[in-house]
Amino acid sequence: MTVPEGDTVWRAARLLDRALSNQTLVATDFRVPALATWDLSGARVSETVSRGKHLLTRIDADAPWTLHTHLKMEGGWRVLKPGQRWPRPAHTARVVLTTAEAVAVGFALGIVEIVPRARETDLVGHLGPDLLGPGWDPTEAVRRLTEQPDRPIKPALLDQTRLAGIGNMYAAELCFIEVRDLRRLVDRAHQMLELNTRRAQQSTTGDLARGRQFWVFDRAGKPCRRCGTPIRQTLLGDEGRERTTFACPRCQPLPG
Numbered sequence: 423m424t425v426p427e428g429d430t431v432w433r434a435a436r437l438l439d440r441a442l443s444n445q446t447l448v449a450t451d452f453r454v455p456a457l458a459t460w461d462l463s464g465a466r467v468s469e470t471v472s473r474g475k476h477l478l479t480r481i482d483a484d485a486p487w488t489l490h491t492h493l494k495m496e497g498g499w500r501v502l503k504p505g506q507r508w509p510r511p512a513h514t515a516r517v518v519l520t521t522a523e524a525v526a527v528g529f530a531l532g533i534v535e536i537v538p539r540a541r542e543t544d545l546v547g548h549l550g551p552d553l554l555g556p557g558w559d560p561t562e563a564v565r566r567l568t569e570q571p572d573r574p575i576k577p578a579l580l581d582q583t584r585l586a587g588i589g590n591m592y593a594a595e596l597c598f599i600e601v602r603d604l605r606r607l608v609d610r611a612h613q614m615l616e617l618n619t620r621r622a623q624q625s626t627t628g629d630l631a632r633g634r635q636f637w638v639f640d641r642a643g644k645p646c647r648r649c650g651t652p653i654r655q656t657l658l659g660d661e662g663r664e665r666t667t668f669a670c671p672r673c674q675p676l677p678g
């Protein structure tokens with residue numbers, strides 16, 4: 423199982439948008455201490471959008487509110503029929519939004535907060551161009567990446583203020599496939615995420631068969647698809663925020 427990437431979050435936004443938009447909430451349950459007293463039942467959901475890896479669910483109650491959620495490492499939203507058994511343990515649920523026809527449950531969410539809609543910019547204004555956003559701007563993404571010329575490319579790709587939507591998997595894959603030309607790298611990232619919004623199974627190789635979806639990600643010890651050298655798993659990233667990554671030591675002599 424992979425961690426949520428931009429396309430995973432985009433698909434979660436679509437799922438919530440289809441299930442909840444223009445529906446009245448008959449019950450709400452926010453299972454985080456800061457929101458324990460909140461009740462938005464009777465409110466109407468206008469839409470859910472993604473911005474990078476952030477989810478914004480816009481809810482009209484006495485005032486226009488935005489429910490901000492983030493999947494972080496383990497989170498996921500599921501939309502169920504009323505009474506349907508939950509696919510994950512109930513104690514991991516952080517938000518439950520119920521309409522007459524659907525129950526949307528956010529499991530293991532990394533962020534759950536409600537802000538006045540006018541303050542959405544405070545939540546997502548720092549993000550770089552959104553790879554799956556309506557205003558995707560590859561030139562600006564390249565400009566932001568070039569602002570820090572000494573920084574290794576992989577942590578730069580993971581920095582959501584440079585461009586938004588890339589997680590561990592895409593960072594590893596992109597650095598294996600294309601690192602010489604930043605514009606091509608950024609275009610390739612956009613193409614990969616875009617393709618994966620249309621299918622339930624992520625792939626960067628074009629092959630959807632289990633074990634063949636990725637070039638290097640999650641393939642430690644397995645032979646490189648180009649040269650046969652065992653793929654190496656290492657820690658990489660800004661100090662204190664290192665992440666596991668994967669690279670071919672032969673094809674990528676200077677990983678990162």
Ligand SMILES: [Zn+2]
Binds near residue numbers: 646651672
């Ligand atoms: Zn190789």
